[in-house]
Amino acid sequence: MKWNEHTTGQRIKLLRGAVTQEELAESAGLSVATVRKAEQNRGQLSLPTLLRLAHALGTDVSVIVGQQAPRRAMLADDRITLRALSRTVHDTAAGIGTDREPVDLSADLRAGWDAYRAGRIGVAGQFAASCVSDAATALADVREDRRMAAHGVLADAYRLASYVANQLGARDLAYAAIGHAATQARKGGDPVREASVASGRSWVYLRDARLDDAEHTAGISYTSIEPTYSDRDPVRLATYGWHVVFAAVVAARQGDTATADDLLSQGTAVAARLGRDVMVNGTAFGPAAVTAQAIGIAVSTGKPGKALELARDLHDISSLHQAAQNRLQLDIALAQCDTNQYDTCLDTLLTVCEEHPEWVRHQTLPGVIAQRAGYATTSRSRKIAKIIGATLA
Known part of the structure; x- marks a missing residue:
């Protein structure tokens, strides 16, 4: 039987293996009754519960819901991409393979980030592997007066590699790559780049259900570059705003609504101060970006009605890159599901799935939403x- 043909309960039991239900419950910080109900497919599992189970089982939520198979059964193309990326990240960190003629990689690095933000994870992974190799080679050959800049470029390449690995569920590789990115960013002496790497590490923690670590690291990412009242640099303001809003997202996942609201207010104030969308490393920050994150936070903190109200007032999302637009639609679909608008929810979800199939295949929420609303309309389900490669049982 294929992995996605099992029920969610069967997959949890298979992943649990010889571990008892009591041991899994203790490791996940859940009651035994919750684990037992999950394995018996009784009731819907919330996202926080799925995150805790995934962390305790050493896997991804997407694996539990059947959207992705365990690594040994993942798609061949993804496996090839991960193998090449892993080899490159580890070899370059050890100084292997950098004794060749350096090349200009600026266009490829931009293309890699563009592919990632467009949701083309496989293509982004291919670019990431070549860019890490090229950036490490360039660093080994660079003049002393350009060395700090070269460290920064390699940090960006490692960060892209970490993001791709994180999307593909290769958590060990994501941690390794973001660690190398942190080292290179520190040597590059750019506080803004270091903040971006810290935010990236927080996101890896978040996907790994290490919520305390995610919250702590997200705090580092924005406090390290907090602007003064007189600071007028739009890039620095936008970078700070983006990181403080992401920290609000992490706090919301922790269930810390007060902190999430406070941080979101800070981000809103920065966006109002800018008065427009500002591009930072290919990502826009401004009123639309803040509202999009506010919608996700409202869903996370159990306020789906507020999320839908915010969505109705968000008319122009053209400044958001494609992956951010996709994520926004998933948050709206989840809010529709939480307000029992199952048919509308499936319409929203199906549109994202049909228009961006590669992106949704690497996300957790589509499987969660589809299972919760799946019984509404069989054909769309x-x-x-x-x-997404999942069953709805």
């Missing part, structure tokens, strides 16, 4: 399940 089947289409969604086929695209």
Whole structure:
């Protein structure tokens, strides 16, 4: 039987293996009754519960819901991409393979980030592997007066590699790559780049359900570059705003609503101070970006009605890159599901799945939403399940 043909409960039991339900419950910080109900497919599992189970089982939520198979059964193309990326990250960190003629990698690095933000994870992974190799080679050959800049470029390449690995569920590789990115960013002497790396590490923690570590690291990312009242640099303001809003997202996942609201207010104030969307490393920060994150935070903190109200007032999302637009639609779909608008929810989800199938295949929420709303309309549910590779049981 294929992995996605099992029920969610069966997959949890298979992943649990010889570990008892009591041991899994203790490791996940859940009650034994919750684990037992999950394995018996009784009731819907919330995202926080799925995150805790995934962390305790050493896997991804997408594996539990059947959207991705365990690594040994993942798609061949993804496996090839990960193998090449892993080899490059570890070899360059050890100084292997950097004794060749350096090349200009600026265009490839931009293309890699563009592919990632467009949701083309496989393509981004291919660029990341070549860019890490090229950036390490360039660093080994660079003049002393350009050395700090070269460290910065290699930090950006490692960070891209970490993000791709994180999307593909290769958590060990994501941690390794973001660690190398931190080292290079520190040597590059750029506080803004260091803040971006810290935010990236927080995101890896978040996907790994290490919520305390995610919150702590997110705090580092924005406090380290907090602007003064007289600071007028739009890039620095936008970078700070983006990181403080991401920290609000992490706090919301922790269930710390007060902190999330406070941080979101800070981000809103920065966006108002800018008065427009500002591009930072290919990502826009401004009123639309803050509202999009506010919608996700409202969903995370159990306020789906507020999320939908915010969504109705968000008319122009053209400044958001494609992956951010996709994520926004998933948050809206989840809010629709939480307000029992199951048919509308499936319409929203199906649109994202059909228009961006590669991106949704690497996300957790589509499988969660599809399972919770799956019984509403069988034909649409089947289409969604086929695209994301999950069952709805």
